[in-house]
Amino acid sequence: MLPRLSCCLLVLLSFTQLLAQSCTPPVETETSGGNLPGTKESAFWQQQLRFPRVRVAYAAAGPGVANLLRTHYLDARRLEIMMRAIKTNRELEVWARNQNGGPFELLQTYPLAATSGKLGPKRRAGDYQVPEGFYEIDRFNPKSDYHLSLGLNYPNAADRALGEPHPGGDIFIHGGEVTIGCLPITDAGIEEVYLLAVAAQAAGQAAIPVHIFPFPLTEPELAKRPASPHAAFWRGLMPGYAYFEQHHDVKAATQPVASE
Numbered sequence: 079m080l081p082r083l084s085c086c087l088l089v090l091l092s093f094t095q096l097l098a099q100s101c102t103p104p105v106e107t108e109t110s111g112g113n114l115p116g117t118k119e120s121a122f123w124q125q126q127l128r129f130p131r132v133r134v135a136y137a138a139a140g141p142g143v144a145n146l147l148r149t150h151y152l153d154a155r156r157l158e159i160m161m162r163a164i165k166t167n168r169e170l171e172v173w174a175r176n177q178n179g180g181p182f183e184l185l186q187t188y189p190l191a192a193t194s195g196k197l198g199p200k201r202r203a204g205d206y207q208v209p210e211g212f213y214e215i216d217r218f219n220p221k222s223d224y225h226l227s228l229g230l231n232y233p234n235a236a237d238r239a240l241g242e243p244h245p246g247g248d249i250f251i252h253g254g255e256v257t258i259g260c261l262p263i264t265d266a267g268i269e270e271v272y273l274l275a276v277a278a279q280a281a282g283q284a285a286i287p288v289h290i291f292p293f294p295l296t297e298p299e300l301a302k303r304p305a306s307p308h309a310a311f312w313r314g315l316m317p318g319y320a321y322f323e324q325h326h327d328v329k330a331a332t333q334p335v336a337s338e
Contacts, residue, residue, distance in 0.1 A: 114144050114273065116155045120280040129220035132276075135269035143273050150185060152176055154277045159185070160287040160328055161251070161271075163261055164294060165197060165208065170251065170263055172271060173326070177281070181326035188263040188271065191255035197292040198308045200237065203246030206258050208290065210311075211236055212318055215275060215286040217250075225253030225265040226272045230288055240311070251288070261290075287328050295319040 114136070117123040126132045147154055156177040163170050168190045173182035195207035209232045217229030227250040237245050246259070253265035263271065275286055292308075293299050295316045303309065321329055 113140050114147075114154050114277055116277065116280055122280040123276060126218065126220060126276050131226055132220045132272070135226060135273060139266070139269040139273055143270050143277075146186060146270075147174075150174065150183065152185075155281055157274070157278045157281045158182075158283045159274055159278045160289070162289045162291070162322070163190070163208075164291050165193070165210075166293040168193060170261055170267075170271070172274060174274070177283075182328075183326065185274075186270070188267040191262045191264045191267075192257045194257045194259055197303075198306070199240070199311060200232065200249070200259060201240065201245060202242040203244045205246070208257075208259055208261065209233075209237065209249055210290050210292055211315065213288045213290065215251075215288060218272070218276065218279075219250070219252075222250070222252055224250070224256075224260075224262065224268075226268045227252035227260075228268075228272065228275055228286075289318070289322065289328075291315065291319055 117127065117136075127136065144154070147157070152174055153176055156179070157174060158177055159172055159174045160182055161170060161172055170188045170190065172185045172188070174185040175182045193208070195205065198207065199211065200207035200209040209230070211234060213230040213232060213234060215228045216231040217227075219227040219229060230249045230251070232247060232249040233241060233245040249260055251261045251263065251268065251271065253268035254262050255264060256262060278286055292312065295312060300309065300312060300316075303312075306312070318329060321327070
């Protein structure tokens with residue numbers, strides 16, 4: 079009799095606890111619903127969320143981005159990212175880490191929705207070329223003609239030294255599915271990447287690197303293109319490519335200024 083009574087009491091207690099939990103409203107936290115943390119206290123987040131498209135992106139893609147960071151043990155309040163595009167792979171890689179957290183790890187890849195030009199750097203305005211080299215994000219454009227966009231600091235020192243007097247400009251990672259020299263990753267893709275970039279900037283990352291290569295810069299790949307007029311330029315990019323491949327980290331200065 080006593081064992082049966084004890085069993086009944088345990089069942090009743092468990093049911094009472096479950097009922098109490100089901101009737102207790104969840105505690106509202108800043109990350110409730112999977113939203114990205116840091117939005118309340120960050121001036122940069124608040125500045126970006128004034129724009130309707132950023133708010134839409136935050137509502138639609140924010141929970142997925144928060145979950146992506148969580149599954150990689152990344153804290154949005156300490157986030158650092160870098161991006162890499164290899165033209166022959168036709169995708170944009172986003173790498174991430176926590177500040178002072180060791181090497182970058184591959185977070186997500188986004189297929190390029192369109193490409194333009196051919197292998198080789200951009201040297202003049204209107205050539206439809208996607209640049210090649212080492213760049214940084216220098217603009218957040220929440221009113222882009224292509225949904226949302228992140229601007230690259232093209233032309234850099236090498237582009238100005240090696241390019242024509244008018245090397246062009248306004249190279250972006252953006253939404254949509256068309257390009258005349260930019261990197262389009264669809265509207266859904268740019269919503270995620272834009273939120274990641276905002277989170278990194280809000281966390282204190284002053285410079286977000288973007289590396290763009292024609293193909294994996296290895297000796298076997300270079301040997302396939304011995305007659306290319308860009309061979310010397312590509313060889314100048316190889317140390318930066320190899321360093322990242324080996325260390326999953328970014329050197330402070332990797333951009334060569336070499337003759338072609």
